[in-house]
Amino acid sequence: MSDGNPTDTHKATSGGNMTDANYLDDHYAAMQPEYEYMLRMVGIEQGWKVLDAGCGGGSYMQLLTELVGEAGCLVATDLAAENVERVLQRIEQAEFACEVEARTANVIELPFPDDSFDAVWCAAVTQYLSDDEVLVAFNEFKRVVRPGGIIAIKEGDFTSFHFGPFPSAVIWRSFITDMRGMTRGVLRAPEFAATFRRLGLDSVFSRTTLAERHQPLRPVERRFIREVLLFMSSHSLQLDLTDEDKDLWRALRDVDAPQHLLNNQDFFYRESHTVIVGRLPAI
Ligand SMILES: C[S@@+](CC[C@H](N)C(=O)[O-])C[C@H]1O[C@@H](n2cnc3c(N)ncnc32)[C@H](O)[C@@H]1O
16 A cells, blocks of 8 residues: 555556555645654754655655755665656756755665664555565664664554545455455554564654545545545455445446545545654664
């Protein structure tokens, strides 16, 4: 899922996930107030060198560069070469508050020496990793951040995901049926604060933010939510669910029909995200 929304073949990048930069830009624009609130709570300081690990198309670049200011530096990395290409285009086309570099890199094998950064920001990436890979990535973040620096993870937390009017039990049956699949990655964030402490990080905190949208949806909100519903219905139709549940999911596929849920005056969409921050012990 991308900030909650799982793999979809028509959105796949070379990362193999629903991580297409246009989709990510829509998601960012649809959730911008909550997303920026979450990044601001991390504690990134002026003059810092920050790694945006799994940067996608660079949605957070603007705010990250403002937070570090002209004395700072941003390094944006992603597994998908096409997303890094988008970031490089952005660097060419826009003025950022500080120097920005971009390159491909896997979070489980970062191509940087020890103590290279003051902070790592890693948003909506751990959902694509196995439990073991998450630990490898967190240890990589510990390695590349200097003593006293910080690691900040933002991840979708689908314990509060809902849209409707649509039966919550149907959504949860889909999640539970897929618990060993991609759903695991968007239900894992509540465990990360304890993981950070086990890894020896200090000053650990975890905060969850709910983003809710109602009618009338802004065009970008509608476009983003339309993609989510399309994905969730096609994904759920592949799962071992009852015919009754599948009928409800199937009805969501016809996103442009006048009677579609998106046109219901009581339509709502709700997603939540957790930010987990920890500080490396100062030597
Ligand atoms: C949902 S997008 C989030 C992008 C961006 N951080 C944001 O929040 O808008 C997930 C990104 O993680 C990247 N990704 C997935 N697995 C990765 C890995 N092992 N190492 C680095 N990036 C990865 C994908 O290519 C994609 O760009």
